[in-house]
Amino acid sequence: MSATLTAESLSLAYDKCTVVDGLDLAVPAGRVTAIVGPNGCGKSTLLRGLSRLLSPTEGRVLLDGQVIGELPTKEVARRLGLLPQQPIVPEGITVLELVERGRHPHHGLFKQWSRDDESVVAAALEMTELVDLAGTPVDSLSGGQRQRAWVAMALAQRTPALLLDEPTSFLDIAHQIDVLELVRDLNAREGTTVVMVLHDLAMAARYADHLVAMCDGAIVAQGSPDQIVTPTVIESVFGIAASVVADPTTGDPVVIPHRRKRDRT
């Protein structure tokens, strides 16, 4: 269940203000890709463009070789899942009802709820360890549980590609790891093509196969974590000096930012 997602000379703008200008990107199929970069560099905008929420002013986005804006939106929703940064928590509904909404693209207006739907929802809740909380209202969950519930909803959508916008923001370190492990599991078992925006470079280096570094609406560098997480790239993308050392247990690159001398008096 892998999907290919490509951007060709893609330009994206809010009203007249161009944020992404003539960007080319081929997302590696069946891999986990992380988009990193400083605040305001256009990484969330790029994700909105890739997910057809924002129509390109120029260029195009291809999903499995077809122009995404020309496909019926429900057809796209069966192939490409999306978790926005801060989805609205609806009042009063249970975790189960939330996760069941992930089945929406697979249903018509009158189609009956099937055994297959039930099984997919059950599997999504099991994978996110939320079975025991199925009857609990979503608005009474903790932040970590709530994020798992959103991921479970995205899992229930059963798409070969999944886009996540900052899935770990506002989570403590343990819950960040929970969510990212879940993403890796999904990729390992289903071959799902994952693209996520992450602001934490260390987490991105650990959990992604492919890193895309952005600055000012353009891709500055892309490649494996070893190629991207280097003092030179960090300097050019974030404008800070940093050392990169190997994690003693996994060998993944770890970033140690230096203090800015000029800030000290």
Add this chain to the structure above:
Amino acid sequence: MTTPLLDRPTAVHAKPLHHDNDDTVASLRTVRRRVHRRHWILLAALTALVIGLFLVRALLGDYRISFADGIRMISGTTIPGASFIFMESTLPRACMAVLAGAAFAAAGAAFQSMLRNPLASPDVLGINLGASAAAVFAVVLLGWSGMPVTLVAFAGAVAVAVTIHAFAGRGGAATGRMILVGVGLAAVLSSVVHWVLLRADIYRAQDALVWLTGSLGTVTWGEIARLGTVVAVALPLLVVVTRQLGILALGDDLAAGLGLRATRLRGLITALVVALTASATAVCGPIAFVGFLSGPIAHRLAAGRTSIPAAALVGAALVLAADYVSAYAVPGTAYPVGVITGLAGAPVLVWLLIAGRRSIQEK
């Protein structure tokens, strides 16, 4: 080099997405059934309440009629004395109360849920006022009556809804703009109504005021048939379509990600809401607060979830009860039903606000 995929740490406890998960499916079914059962019990209780109030309104007026006599009169027997009051006054008023209450309430709850704001009912957004302004203009200045007034009222409501949609535009902030434009239009239209009333001669102004307050006093079987047809078509459609509001409630981005066309859904719901609100307003005036209050009341009764059928039943019960009170509370004087819903509405609103605040604090 990157670590090969399979060597990366994966959680051992996680189960694959495809496997035999009968136990989980069964336990989820019980959760689902529990939620559904609660909803059905609420709907059954509200239906019983509406039937009870309907019987009280139709049978227990100034002139008490037994249930058996009521059935006989509906099936065609004439009972001297009782028949006129029952067939021409209490029964049609009870029918109209149910239809108008359900129409206003379902429309209100659908709008509040669609715009994610309990203030955003059609009466607050000026849709009722659009119908009122057009109708009052036609009655007072043009001297029209009957069916043409209904059509003009309908056109007024549609014009307001179209204006709101045109100004709101598309995108994430559309709902906020819809509310602002609607509240603004409501202010303009209420000035128009006042201007028309000031220009009118006193007797026509009196008639127009009774209609503006919302009254079931002059209901005819023809009007009941007209509104009944609209409700019978639009209400079930609204119930089906608003199921998709559950998806829209997750935010426009996520809804789009799930393949929902938010703009089209909003358009469809608005069309149904306008049809219900305009038809009911055209017949019995904008009965105050019913569209605004029924949604939040049903919302509280249903433990925080939106249910259009529950809201419709609450609306029917509210108008039945208010009409009964307005007709018999003060002996010898019959007030328009809108006076009672208006008087009772404000305290209920305050109670809702206080109760809502308390339940948030308890969390």
